Amino acid sequence: MPLLSEMDRNGAIALLNQLVTVGVDFKLDDQVTRKRLAPAEIRDLLVTDLPVEPTCVPAVVQELVDTVLPMCNNEASPRFLGFGHTGADVAALAGGLLALFAQQNLINQSFAAPSATFTEIAVIxxxxxxxGFTNPAAGDVKTVWDVGGVTTYGGTGSNTTAMxxxxxxxxxGTMRDGVTDAARMHIVVPAGIGHYSVKSALEWIGCGGRIIEVPTSGYRYDLTALEHTLEERRGEVMSVVxxxxxxRTHTVENLRAVHDITRAIDPRIWLHADxxxxxMCAFAPELAHKLAGIEDFDSVTVxxxxxxxIPYAMSALLVRDPASLRLVSSYSDLIMQEDFAFGQVTPFIGTKEWSSVKLWAMMRAHGRRGLADLMRRRLITTRTFTGLVxxxxxxxxxxxxxxxxVVFMYLPxxxxxxxxxxxxxxxxxKxxxxRILEEGRWHFHQFSLxxxxxxxxRDATLHPLRFMGNNGRITExxxxxxxxxxxxxxHALEQQ
Ligand SMILES: Cc1ncc(COP(=O)(O)O)c(C=O)c1O
Structure with a gap:
């Protein structure tokens, strides 16, 4: 019987507990993946017709554990070195489990997310x-337009809201009337190192992919070129990203200079920091100077x-002036006619899961000091790797x-x-x-750069490997x- 209310209570708890054990062991496994098959083989194994007859829940769970999970990638493995999103923070996992059961819907506060709405506000x-954005006193947060941010399902969603x-x-009034003068809706990005999400965002929101690429130096804007471009395209640029x-390299832009140049040329341009x-720079006081100037940007994706x-998926768009979110608000008297309904300020999202509680739990568990310690451990790992390279x-x-x-290449x-x-x-x-992907023993990321x-x-397009020192399980x-x-x-490939 699949419904909780129809099942024996202790049996349901045992079954779900079993999954917690399986999940914890999966994350603690050293392997990146237990079993590797070609995509077509996985397709043939898993893309099947829905059976007519029911299957008992324990058998369904066993099938997932035995057949599907062994082929899942374990990003918390200490051999998974290309990214850092481990999803392994225990407080965050606990928050996520609670959210799964509590089933709050942040589209509306009063009858769908009475307390969850306020943990979300706290985390934003x-x-x-x-x-470094200033917050109004908690008592002055009287509506969702006083909060200064929205949570989304990822950087792509946050960047799209920013655009x-x-x-x-x-x-x-473009929300109401549609785009009438797209020639004013270009955005400026650094050439060759941007993330596709801002261009896709322009396409999705009807501006067309109007990207102006500015040359870079050391993976940051060439500031002279930026200034020149903004002068030359005056009146055409709506945002500098x-x-x-x-x-790719996670190089932090010279934010103060980008801000000053842009504002001096056209203060109407929306400054967005991705x-x-x-x-991460905000975690440890010794890195905070790298963010200097970000507090004057109009919006920031984190x-x-x-x-x-924390486990997927949770991102946020933060805005310097909380009221600016009114620009993209939508309204319906169906369910959202109240002060604290996040449904009004989150474009593209109706039903809105309580994803932010994972972060709420993680941040509460660490506190400011814990975040600084976390970042310092990551920096030590990164320095060790840098030295070895x-x-x-x-x-x-x-x-x-x-x-x-750390981005690096093998030299033949x-x-x-x-x-x-x-x-x-x-x-x-390449x-x-x-071979790394084929063998599945280790993972480094690769991209063009x-x-x-x-x-x-100089300026050649390279295909290096990338290491990230975020995963706390990586040892020397x-x-x-x-x-x-x-x-x-x-060496072996050179011989072939
Ligand atoms: C700089 C940057 N912005 C945005 C994104 C998109 O984030 P998400 O995959 O969470 O949508 C990424 C993803 O790697 C990124 O590196």
């Missing part, structure tokens, strides 16, 4: 505080599911980490720094990554073993 205010704000800011940790990764060990003559580091991302025998064979270096790096520091060949011996594996693969 904690995030604002971390990045809607930029559009309404430059052309008020600054990566507070770009997607701090999906950069939120992605706790990337940097705070630098000490290895077969490896070359491409970035100077602002946070925890005979590499000539004066006349590098970029094609060969890339071919071997082959190394393909302009050589913006000129460590191989994991790092040594992983690099020995990479260099071993590189």
């Amino acid at each position: 205010r904690w995030l604002r505080d971390l990045i 809607m704000l930029a559009r309404e800011n430059i052309a008020p 600054a990566y507070t940790g770009d997607s 701090a999906c990764w950069g939120l 992605d706790p599911h990337k940097v705070m060990d 630098d000490d290895n003559s077969r490896l070359l580091r491409l970035n100077d980490p602002d946070m925890t991302a 025998t005979g590499h000539d720094p004066i006349r590098p064979d970029v094609e060969r270096i890339n071919a071997i790096s 082959a190394i990554h393909a 302009p050589d913006d520091t000129g460590r191989i060949q 011996s994991h790092m040594r073993d992983a690099l020995a594996y990479v260099t071993g693969l590189g």
Whole structure:
């Protein structure tokens, strides 16, 4: 009997407890994945017709555990070195479990999320505080428009909401009337290192993919080029996007300078900081200076599911002026006609799960001091990895980490720094990554990257590997073993 009320209470608890055990053991497993099959093989195994006859719940659970879970990627494995989203914070897992059962819907406060609405407000205010936005006194939070942020399902959703704000800011009433003058709706991004989400956002919100790419240097805007572009395209730009940790090297933009240049040329331009990764700088006081100036941006995306060990999915868009969210609010007397209904201020989302309680629990458990300690441990891991790469003559580091991302490449025998064979270096790096994925023992991330520091060949497009030091389970011996594996693969591939 599938309904809780129809099942024996103790049997239901035992079954669900069994899953908690399975879940904890899954996360504590060292392996990235237990079983690897080709996509078509997984398809043929799992894409089946719905049986006519019911299956008892324990058998369904067993099928999930035996057949599906072994092929899932374990991002909390200490061998999963390419990203840092472990989802392994115990307080966050507890919050997530509670939310699953409590089933609150933050579209509305009074009858759908009486208390959850206020833990969400608290967590948004904690995030604002971390990045340096001022909060009104709690007693002055009288409506959702006094909160200064919304939670979404990811950086993409938060960035899209930011682009809607930029559009309404430059052309008020577009929500009502539609886009009439898209020529004013360009956005400026750094060339080659941006995240696709802002361009997609423009396409989704009817502005067309009007991206103006500005050259970079050291994975930040070339500030002279930025100034020149804004002068030249005066009246056409609705937003300048600054990566507070770009997607690849996690380099933090020179936020103060980008702010000052943009405001001096056109104060109507919406300044948006994508701090999906950069939120980490706010954890430890010694990194906070990297965020200087962010408090003067109009909006900031943060992605706790990337940097705070909380399970997917939870992101937030924070706005300097809380009332600016009125620009993208929608209204219906169906269920949202009340002061604290988040449904009014969260574009694209109706029913809204209590995802933020995972972060609420994580932040409560750590406190400010715990967040600083967490970040310091990550920085030590990152420094250790950086040292191991630098000490290895077969490896070359491409970035100077602002946070925890280390981007590096294998250098084939005979590499000539004066006349590098970029094609060969890339071919071997891609082959190394393909083997890493195929074997599934370790995980590094790979992407294309302009050589913006000129460590191989200035402006060449490279395909390096990326390590991230966020996962608290990574030890020095994991790092040594992983690099020995990479260099071993590189050496073997050179012989082929
Ligand atoms: C800088 C940046 N912005 C936005 C995103 C999108 O975030 P999400 O995948 O949570 O939608 C990413 C994802 O990697 C990112 O690196």
